[in-house]
Amino acid sequence: MSHFSIRCPNCGPRACSEFSYNGEVRPLADPDASEEAEIARLWLRRNVTGLQRERWFHAAGCRRFVTITRDTRTNLIVAQPGEPAGDVAKHA
Amino acid sequence: MTGIDFEGTQVPLQAGDTIAAALYRSGTRVFSRSFKYHRPRGLYCAAGDCPNCLVTVDGEVNVRACECAAKAGQKVSRQNAWPSADRDALSIIDKMHWALPVGFYYKAGIKPKFAWPMVEPFIRKMAGLGFVDHHDAPRHLVRVNHHPEVLVIGAGVAGLSAALAAAGAGKSVLVIDEKAPGHRVAVGETRAAIDRLVGEVTAHGAITTQWNTAATGIFEGPLVIAVDATREETLHVHPGAIVVAAGGREIHRVFRGNDLPGVMQARGAARLAGVHGLKLGERAVVWAEQPEALAHVETLQRAGVTVVAVVAPDGLDTSSVTVEVVRGEVTAANGKKRLASVVAGGRTIACDVLAIGSEIQGNEHLVRLSYDLPVVIAGDCTGRHHTLEEAAASGTSAGTAAAAGPALYAVEPVRPRTCGSDGYVCLCEDVSVKDIEVACKEGFDSAELLKRYTTVTMGPCQGRICADQLRAVAERVTPELAERVGAPTTLRPPTRPITLEQAVAGAAHHIERHTTLTSKHLSAGASMMWAGVWKRVEAYNGDVQGEYAAVRERVGVIDVGTLGKFLVGGKDATAFLERLYPMKIADLEAGRLRYGLLLEEGGVIIDDGTVCALGDGRYYITVTTSGAERLESWMLDWAEAWGHEVYVVNQTASLGAINVAGPQARAVLEKLTSDAVDRESFPYIRHRQITVAGVPCLAMRLGFVGELAYELHFPASQAERLWDAIIEAGKAFDIRPFGLMAQRLLRLEKGHIIVAQDTDFETTPWKVGMEWAVKLDKPDFVGKAALLRHQKRTDRELLVPWVMPAGTACPPEGTVITVNGALSGRVTSAWHSPTLGHPLGLAWVVNAHAKDGAAVNVGGTTATVRVGHAFYDPQGEKLRA
Ligand code: FES
Ligand SMILES: [Zn+2]
Numbered sequence: 001m002s003h004f005s006i007r008c009p010n011c012g013p014r015a016c017s018e019f020s021y022n023g024e025v026r027p028l029a030d031p032d033a034s035e036e037a038e039i040a041r042l043w044l045r046r047n048v049t050g051l052q053r054e055r056w057f058h059a060a061g062c063r064r065f066v067t068i069t070r071d072t073r074t075n076l077i078v079a080q081p082g083e084p085a086g087d088v089a090k091h092a
Numbered sequence: 093m094t095g096i097d098f099e100g101t102q103v104p105l106q107a108g109d110t111i112a113a114a115l116y117r118s119g120t121r122v123f124s125r126s127f128k129y130h131r132p133r134g135l136y137c138a139a140g141d142c143p144n145c146l147v148t149v150d151g152e153v154n155v156r157a158c159e160c161a162a163k164a165g166q167k168v169s170r171q172n173a174w175p176s177a178d179r180d181a182l183s184i185i186d187k188m189h190w191a192l193p194v195g196f197y198y199k200a201g202i203k204p205k206f207a208w209p210m211v212e213p214f215i216r217k218m219a220g221l222g223f224v225d226h227h228d229a230p231r232h233l234v235r236v237n238h239h240p241e242v243l244v245i246g247a248g249v250a251g252l253s254a255a256l257a258a259a260g261a262g263k264s265v266l267v268i269d270e271k272a273p274g275h276r277v278a279v280g281e282t283r284a285a286i287d288r289l290v291g292e293v294t295a296h297g298a299i300t301t302q303w304n305t306a307a308t309g310i311f312e313g314p315l316v317i318a319v320d321a322t323r324e325e326t327l328h329v330h331p332g333a334i335v336v337a338a339g340g341r342e343i344h345r346v347f348r349g350n351d352l353p354g355v356m357q358a359r360g361a362a363r364l365a366g367v368h369g370l371k372l373g374e375r376a377v378v379w380a381e382q383p384e385a386l387a388h389v390e391t392l393q394r395a396g397v398t399v400v401a402v403v404a405p406d407g408l409d410t411s412s413v414t415v416e417v418v419r420g421e422v423t424a425a426n427g428k429k430r431l432a433s434v435v436a437g438g439r440t441i442a443c444d445v446l447a448i449g450s451e452i453q454g455n456e457h458l459v460r461l462s463y464d465l466p467v468v469i470a471g472d473c474t475g476r477h478h479t480l481e482e483a484a485a486s487g488t489s490a491g492t493a494a495a496a497g498p499a500l501y502a503v504e505p506v507r508p509r510t511c512g513s514d515g516y517v518c519l520c521e522d523v524s525v526k527d528i529e530v531a532c533k534e535g536f537d538s539a540e541l542l543k544r545y546t547t548v549t550m551g552p553c554q555g556r557i558c559a560d561q562l563r564a565v566a567e568r569v570t571p572e573l574a575e576r577v578g579a580p581t582t583l584r585p586p587t588r589p590i591t592l593e594q595a596v597a598g599a600a601h602h603i604e605r606h607t608t609l610t611s612k613h614l615s616a617g618a619s620m621m622w623a624g625v626w627k628r629v630e631a632y633n634g635d636v637q638g639e640y641a642a643v644r645e646r647v648g649v650i651d652v653g654t655l656g657k658f659l660v661g662g663k664d665a666t667a668f669l670e671r672l673y674p675m676k677i678a679d680l681e682a683g684r685l686r687y688g689l690l691l692e693e694g695g696v697i698i699d700d701g702t703v704c705a706l707g708d709g710r711y712y713i714t715v716t717t718s719g720a721e722r723l724e725s726w727m728l729d730w731a732e733a734w735g736h737e738v739y740v741v742n743q744t745a746s747l748g749a750i751n752v753a754g755p756q757a758r759a760v761l762e763k764l765t766s767d768a769v770d771r772e773s774f775p776y777i778r779h780r781q782i783t784v785a786g787v788p789c790l791a792m793r794l795g796f797v798g799e800l801a802y803e804l805h806f807p808a809s810q811a812e813r814l815w816d817a818i819i820e821a822g823k824a825f826d827i828r829p830f831g832l833m834a835q836r837l838l839r840l841e842k843g844h845i846i847v848a849q850d851t852d853f854e855t856t857p858w859k860v861g862m863e864w865a866v867k868l869d870k871p872d873f874v875g876k877a878a879l880l881r882h883q884k885r886t887d888r889e890l891l892v893p894w895v896m897p898a899g900t901a902c903p904p905e906g907t908v909i910t911v912n913g914a915l916s917g918r919v920t921s922a923w924h925s926p927t928l929g930h931p932l933g934l935a936w937v938v939n940a941h942a943k944d945g946a947a948v949n950v951g952g953t954t955a956t957v958r959v960g961h962a963f964y965d966p967q968g969e970k971l972r973a
Contacts, residue, residue, distance in 0.1 A: 004313070015330065022729055029693065029877045038877065042693055055732060057725045063742070065725070065732035075312065 004070075007080040010062040019056040024048065025067060051078055051088045096166040105162050106369075112138065112145050112157040113368035115168070121353045121430055123147070123157065125172050127551065128522035132429045134353025136519065138360030139276055140588075141341055143520040143552045146171060146222070153222030154552060154589065158360070159271065171222040234325045235598025240266035240300065242494045243316055243331035245307045245458060247273035249282065249480060250471025250487035251337030252289035257491030258335070259298040266329060267299060268318055270306035270588065276359070278366020278391045285480055302327070309585025310334065310462040317585070319594045326597035333466040333494035337487060338455035340472030344557045345379075345450050346525060346565075348424040348514040354431025358449030362388040365395035372397055373444035377434050379403040379422050380410070382477050385449020389413050392447065400443055403436040422446065423512070452477040453560060457587040460580070468494050511564035518558040520551020525565055532569040538576040542566055549581060552589060607653035608748060608811040616829060624718030626654040629831035637926060640837055642828035643797055644927055647754035649818050650830050652803065653811065656701070656720025657747050658727070661710040662738035669703065669711060672730060674857070674866040674873045682707030685779050685792055689865045690715070690723065691875030695856045695882055699723055700847055702794060704779045712779075712790060712805075716847060720744045730874065748811035752818060753801035755973070756825040761802055763821040769802065776972040785817035795971035797838035798964055837923045840933060841964035843893045850891060850920040850934050856882055860891040861959070889917060890942035893963065894955040895932045902931035907951040911941050916948055925963065931955075932963050 005013045026041055033041070055067050069079035069086045078086040095102045096114060103118045112123070112135055122132040123145045133144040138158045145157040148169050157168070242258040244251045247269035255267045274286035293299050305320040305327060316329040342357045349355070356364075358378060364370045376397045380386050381404070389399050403418045404410050410417045420437035425446060427433070433442045454475035459467060470490035471483045478486060511517070516524050523546050536542045539562065548562045549555030555562075559581065566577035586595075605626045613620070617633040629651065631639060642648045660669060670677040673688045680686055682705050690699040699719040704712040715723050724742050731738050752760055761769050767782035769791075774780050779792040789804040806814060819827060836846070845851060845860055856879060857866045866879065896902075902924040909917040922933035937957060941948055944959040965971070 020725070022725070025733075028733065029872075031877055031880075033877075035881060038881075042878075055729060057728065059725070063724070063728065065728045067732060 004075050004077060006056055006058075006066060006068060006077065008058050008061060008064070008066060009081050010064060011058065014058070014061055016056070018058060018060040019066075020059045022055040022057055022065065025053040025055055048072060051086055053085055053088050094164050096162055096164065096168055098168045099170065103168075105164060109162040109368060110158055111147065111149065111155075111160045111162045111166070111168055113364060113370060114162045115157065116364065116370055116372075117368075122170075122178055123353075124170055126351070126522045127172065127520060130172075131351060131522070132353055133351060133519065134430070135356060135360065135364065136351075137341065137357045137557070138363050139341060139357070140270070141553055141556045143557075146552060148222050151225045152591075153224055156589075231324065231593050233593055233597035236325050236327050238266055238300075238327060238329045239331070240264050240329065241332045242266075242335065242491070243268070243329050243333075244335045244337060244491070245269075245316070246337035246339055246471075246473070247286075247290070247293075247301070247303070248337060248339050248471060249285050249289065249483040250339075250473070250478065250490070251335065252286065252293050253484045253487030254335040254337055254468075254470050254491030254494070255293055255299050256289070256296065257488045258495040259296050259491075261492060261495035263298065263332075263495045265299045266331070267293060267301045268305040268307060268327075268329075269303050272303045276363045276367065278362045278388075280366070280387065280391070282480060285484075306588040307338075307458055308588050308590055310336075310458050310465060310467065311585075312465070314462065314465045314467070319588075319590050326594050333468065333497070334462070335468050335470055335487075335490045335494050336458050336462075336473055337470040337490070338458060338473045340452040340454045340475070340477070341556070342448060343450040343453050344517075344519075344561055345422070345448050345512070346515040346517055346561050347422060347512040349426055349431075350512075350515040351519060352425050352427050352431045353429065354427065354444050355425050355446045356448065358385045358388045358447040361445065361447040362391045365397065366391040369395060371395050374398060375400045375443040376445035376447060377401050377403060377422075377436070377441055377443045378447045378449060379436070380408060380449045381405060381451050382449065383408070384452075384477055385447075386410060386413050388447060388449060389415060392445075397445065401436070401441055403434075422448070424514075457554075457556070457583055460583045461585060461587070466494070466497075511561045511568065517561045517565060518546075518548040518551060520553050520557070521547045521549075523548040523558070528562060528565045529569050532566055532577070537570065537573050539563055539566065539579055539581045542577065543581050554583075554587070555581070605654070605745075607651055608808050609651045609653065609815055612812060612815055613651065613829070618829075618831065621832060623654060623832065625721070626717055628654055628717070629829075631831040631833045632829055636831070636833045636837065639828050639830035639834035640926060642826065643754045643799055643830060643834065643838055645755070647752065647756035647760055647822055647825050647827045648830040648834070649815075649822065649827060650751050650753070650835060651749075651811075651815070652751050653748040653808065654717040654720075655744070655749055656715035656717065656723060657743040657749070657805065658713050658715075658724065659710070659741040659743055660713060660727075660738060661741075662736075663709075664736035665709050665711060665738050668731060668734070668736045668738045669713075670870070671734065671873055672727065673703065674870075674875065674879075676867055676870065677703065677705075677711075680705040683778055683780070685777055685794065687794070687865065688713075689857060689862065690719075691857070691873075691879075693875055693878060695875040695878035696853060697847055697851050697855050697857060697860070697862075698726075700845075702792065704790070704792060714749075718848070746808055747805050748808040748814075749803060749805045750811070750815060750818065751796075751801055751803045752822075753795075753797050753799045755800060755970070756822075756827075757800050757802055758973075760818060760822045760825060760827065763824075764817055771973065785814055785821075787814045787817075789814075795968075796842075796844060797835060798842040798962075799838075799970050800973040801971075836921070837925075840921050840923050841925055841927065841962075843934070843962045845891065845934065846921070855891070856887075858882065859887050859889065887939055889936045889938055891920070891934055892937050892942045893932065893958045893961070894919075894935050894937075894948070894950070895928075895958055895963065896930055896950070896953055896955045898930040900931055900953050903933075903951045903953065905933075909935055909937060909955075910949045911938075911947075916941050919950060928963060 004016050007013045052072050057065050066081035070077050095104045103114050105114050121134050124133045136142045136144045140156050140159040146154045147157045149155040241263040242265045244255045244267040255265045259265045273290050274283050277283045304322045305318045307318045310316050318327040376392050376399050378389050399415045401416045401418050418437040422434050422436045424435040433440050434446050454473040468490040470487045471478050531546050536545050543549050549559045563578045567574045603625050613629045618629040620627040621630040675688050685702050685704040688703050692698050699715050701715040764785045776793050782791045787806050787810040789806040792803045795801050905922050907919040917937040919935045924931050946957040947954050
């Protein structure tokens, strides 16, 4: 049972329990991608151990989505909404 | 009734009694029978730790009698014994240890194989604790969140001192304790100190207290979950730092006869004597291993017990006591169903009470769950007995440290103490020293394995009593494995027993939504049905056919206030919807509306609805009743992904919606509005702002049911007024309100799909013949890439309309379809059409048979596939009327 706080651009810092998790951020569709790549993009999650770009929905607040970078090992937020993503690739 | 009903006998109560105190006073000595061997067990810890006093109270099993406040009228009974705990026939098992060796579960299961099915039912019957009443209705408990800067667990001298120190440093503090402060402490200077500190704490503005609230675990965050049994709520505390001052308990001493009724821990004995005024017996021996225990001598004496001897180790200063002191240890206790004598220092001393004041071990359970968290330990909880002054100082420094910030505090592992060579290590599971020795010799060489094999530490107390002694025995038998067998086993929450109701507090709330018109529907005879989280009208007085006929022949009205309704605006609204929907949005002029599918990235249909262009780049969109909640977040997720500046206002609840449908719909509206609603000024697939019966409405002309129809969207507060006005104006045309069942039949005659009834998680627009709703020449939309790929393939199955000849019975939905005996598909929607006079519906059929005119077998009757025709009003003239 984790507990950390997310800085919503509309509402300020709020408990993560006010948000619902919407999973890791996936790249947008690339029309030139191979079928295999597209299937992987659509259906396979990377499930990173380390820094992850992910989206949270402020469900019990202003109802907007925010994108953050979180370390999945420690639950420390490396980049709050609006901040540069951080070195996500290195940990992916 | 002034007493409690104990197995049919009235037991009188005194103020402040726990169930255990009341029963003991009335003469009860055997409180339970042990789990496996049915040995008689009496009060032992009197502090909520041991399993000996678990009873059933008013149908609730495994209530700790020593902690449960007694209330007049309670029905209390003992468990796990037949016919009674006093004369338990099953105690014969105690004479048959040979038949139930350690690990007998595994052994009986293996050799001989056939034995297990015979043994198991017997074991199940004689083991277990209490009987759960399956007719008991669950209670729904509330979950409450707290956000103190410092949380203090335990309101003893150390905890209360810590609270005052943290509050003195300017922090907001919450103090919880599983009981009222000092509730277990006999009158004396400790009790007086606690009472004084409680006064200071309660008077302090920055400190909140909540008693009778047991912390059950510390989790990442930190998050502390605690249960308040008296207020029936579960607390989620989110503190900045935590002080654990949960106190300590005396070490469980193991020797022959250590589980006899009459053998007690000294703090428990002092509580019963000093708090509840019980005369525990005639002659008591106090075994004091540390100074605190010597104070209990006087407490017992005050309650009228003769203390015949104090047993103490050589080094302990016993000058404060006036009774005979025997140097050494207690090595055995004798007696049949109750203590008769103890052996100490080579002597046998007759007594009926033995109070064991052994060394203190900390109640470290919460702390051991909290590595890497801002947790500070104070007082006896650190694993050592503290004098009053030491406890206060320890609390003050812990409170100051917690207030200073989220530093991390590691926890010292506790080393096990020595253990005797006979007796019961685990009271819960009836595991003796001998059992553990056997297991060690059989090769179980780590604490975790010994635990699983012998079930030691796996009882109701979760090792509070026995974990330490398990390690001590294992170390003695296999000293070469001290590292492994001496390591504490993993601790898991909850650290205090909780009920399932407490565990799911706040989680069981079931949302049932109603529109503002529900009371009107109910008084008109409506039956309601689930539609997502909504309750909608199924039919009025069960007359689906009558409702259907009214819409086709005259006029009907339906409450569609449950539709998902959104206002979409902002700089990028047009671009956003253009990329979201598979049809064109940019060319939609103000005042027009368009039907739209919503696809997910794989090209699968997830919802449908309408888009109205309001002008100035603003849109009003509707989605299905069950899709509203999910689609709001789905849309907003895309906005974030594309970086679009849009706002999506969910108006599902704030707006009501009513659809007036049927050939006379216009005539009804004309009676209620002065705005033009004629065919020329307000044609099909347009929307207008009009005022109906004084209510401002966004009116749309669309036709799910296939008739002339106006769908009115308006402030929900006006719903009843508008509904009444429409019904009143419609009387001249014999208007009928209609429900979901009639609507489903009406739409089926038009061949319209219902997402999730007719579609599944693989349904693309191609498969349901809705290519017209997808514009692949658009630069991009959600699902386009997948649909382009999909186009190159042949679909295995298609959704097609079908008809049956007049006079045939309508097949139920879900009926299997075959062609020449081979499986071909299934019916998703079916109904007998009153207008056309024959059954019709929609079905999934394999591609080869999905051709117009193809004959398929539906549950024994031949049906004909009809591709490309609506059944009813194929040209759509009625809609456009
Ligand atoms: S005494 Fe409770 S689990 Fe062993
Ligand atoms: Zn917000």
